[in-house]
Amino acid sequence: MSAPKVSLGTWPTPLEPAPRLAAALGLGPDDLWLKRDDLGGLGAGGNKIRKLEWTLGAALADGAEAVVTTGAPQSNHARLTAAAAARLGLDAVLVFPGGPGASRSGNLALDGLFGARVVWAGDRDRAEVADEVVAELGKAALIPFGGSSAVGAQGYVESARELVAQLPDFTTAVVALGSGGTMAGLVAELGPDRVLGVDTGALADPLPVVARMAGEVAETTIDADQLRVRREQVGPGYPHFTESSAAALTLVARTEGVILDPIYTGRAMAGLIAAVKDGTLRPGDKTVFIHTGGLPGFFGNADAVAYAESQLTG
Template identity: 55%
Template sequence: MAVTPLHLGSWRTPVEPAPRLATALGLAPDDLLVKRDDLVGPGGGGNKVRKLEWTCAEAVAAGSDTLVTTGAAQSNHARLTAAAGARLGLRVVLVLAGDAPRGPRGNLLLDALLGAEVVWAGAVDADGLQAAAERVAGEVAADGARPHVVPFGGSTTLSVQGYAAAGRELAEQVPDLRHVAVALGSGGTMAGLVQALGAERVLGVHCGAVPDAHVAVAHLLDGSAGPDPALRIRTDQVGAAYDRLAAPAWDAVLLAARTTGLVLEPTYTGRALAGLAAAVREGEVVPGERCVLLHTGGLPGLFGHAEAVARLEEGAGGSGQEP
């Protein structure tokens, strides 16, 4: 079935210079730009909007009236699926890992505002979460609805076309682009960029959302079951776990805020900047090479991250120096 993407965002997103951040990282002032994919789309914006233009188009073309998707409690993808569903007039059911918190905050508040239904799956791994989503979809169908299950993170071989388009935008906006640093969650954002720009120009920073980042991206690119050695993926910024506060990521969040007024969050964008900083320190990225940090959004997740909130309540709890 041929699918034409919906229009949920306003493209192209701007690129902005970040000279003070570049200098703090050890780059030349004009080496670093930030692509602001946090600025567009319903529900607060973010990189998932580009993917949802394809996955929601697929659902609408199939005659579905309900979107079912999965995520962590503070999932940006879940929040933006809720927003896309509201815009399109589709019911949205979010199947989230864990148990209902005592007081919802961050993305969960926006999920409620946007009218999404939340089903808590308990302590499950990725396979268990997907199985829970399929079970919920079956229950929805038994009630007479027509559900469409959107995979974790919205990443499919179809939806990566959203970030292939972003890669083409970047190539036009920054003709001398040498590196684009991007958080790697479910893998679709990196896969699309690689498709458009080539593996040598895309630096993915693993956030711990999938067991094997190399395999996840390679599968989305060509359906292979094994890793692609050409992919540039840093796996050193995860820390204790995906949903825990990694010190370099937190320092990166503070650094971006205090040098540029740019608000990142610790799960994805903070790790992406920390990975870029590590690449500069190690000589993988050197002064004089044009770099882009892809800002994938996720601001509500900052307010839902208990450790980050505690640090801020304590007075930031970090140096704001180079991570």
């Protein structure tokens, strides 16, 4: 699959060893690595930059002067779409469900700083509202939810190639599974056996979505039952800050000085920890955690902020 592409990020992102975290989990010092896609450069970083290089490349090739996308109010994808649009001289419209709440911190504050216009969909389907906005604007491109499409997933084909060049003998890449495009790109390049997704609850059933996109990118058939996915970390639902995510955030911060977000990377690390405990990930194998970013969303999650403040001593 080929498509036009724009340059938005700083590549390759670092691959860092995590020996103190590995020791805390009972792994060897060379068994655990962090692929720092949170350091991608644009708009506070994150995995969506890689997808936007392709989706916005296609939009510009089609003559778009504005981009429209959807997500939750604390969407990392929406924040980075706004940042990328600012860099490329495009207008950005972000369609969110419901209405404005009491807090506009975290990603929402950055959306405003980047100059994006927010449309609140209320009780209506946000995809339907987004289609209406595209029609009203004229020369506008609709960027899919989470930036996830076969086009956007090509960004994670590139990330997978970076990773292989950095650590050829790694066994498993662990990644948060949200809208599906990040995992799909990794699976398309690395194969299903080397990728372990941790479901965050963003989609009711993400496996067919990942399988379809990965198959389109790899130009082959990938069945959903071939995918390795852990689903026990969803807890009470996507927007909720779970106890296992809180524990993962604390452990990573205190062993490696690295911050995770409460919804995606927190759940993904909790899934990695559970996989070590049940023997899915074993000592002696090299495991890579794909850090997909999301730090601004931490400050938009009241429960996560309250939890962090409760850890203060002195």
